[in-house]
Amino acid sequence: MSHPKILHAADWRWAIDRRCAECGTDASRLDLPTLAGLFRGSAPRFALALSAPGIKVRKDPGRWSVLEYCSHVRDLLSVTTGRIELMLEQDSPVFDDWNQDAAATHYETADPLEVADQLGGEARLLARTLESIDPTDVHRRGRRSDGTGLSILAAARYAWHDVAHHLYDVGA
Ligand SMILES: [Zn+2]
Incomplete structure (x- = not known):
């Protein structure tokens, strides 16, 4: 019952516009085809990280284990694909809330091979979804329940x- 809360509390909205000082990523100018390639290419790197020893160990109490980070990434990819599909289907939809802490309660008991497999599937699905989007649709928007608007590209x-x-967190 003592699952540490908010190991992943970061709100990355600022990272749409500028480089992250910690991991060095600058996503602010990437287009959808480039992003599709990056998502697809990330899956083998996570799979490799999941095949290393010690993936269930939290090296620091404030951070997730590799297994937990990878499980989170799998879910993040899935949620992102769902939200983008919704923005393609509807005008200005409001997204369901994603309770990241509730989702995370099952992460530490996940099967690493299954997680790697599922993460790969979700990365490919998101990549295909991005590649199928007509350039005139990239600025279609949706909203989070807190009212924050977001385009497909964002x-x-x-x-x-x-x-x-x-x-970066998992050293992959
Ligand atoms: Zn970063």
């Missing part, structure tokens, strides 16, 4: 920084 850039930051 959502993809936001997700890429999040994924890249976790590549």
Whole structure:
């Protein structure tokens, strides 16, 4: 019952516009085809990280284990694809809240091979979704429940920084 809360409390919205000083990623100018390639290319790196020893160890109490970070990335990819599909289907949809802490309660008992496999599937699905988007649709928007607006392009850039930051977190 004592799952540490908010190991991943960061709000990366600023990272849509500028370089992250910690992981060095600058997603602010990336277009959808480039982002698709980056998401696809990240999956083998996470899979490699998951195949190393000690993936369930939290090296620092304020950080997740490799397994937890990778499980989170899998879910993040899935949520991002869902939100982008919604923005393509509807005008200015409001996204469901994603409770990251509730999702994380199952991460430490996940099967690493399954996580690697699922993460790969989600990365490919997001990449295909981005590649299928007509350039005139990249500025279609959606809103989070707190009212923050986001375009498809911004959502993809936001997700890429999040994924890249976790590549950095897991040393991949
Ligand atoms: Zn970063």
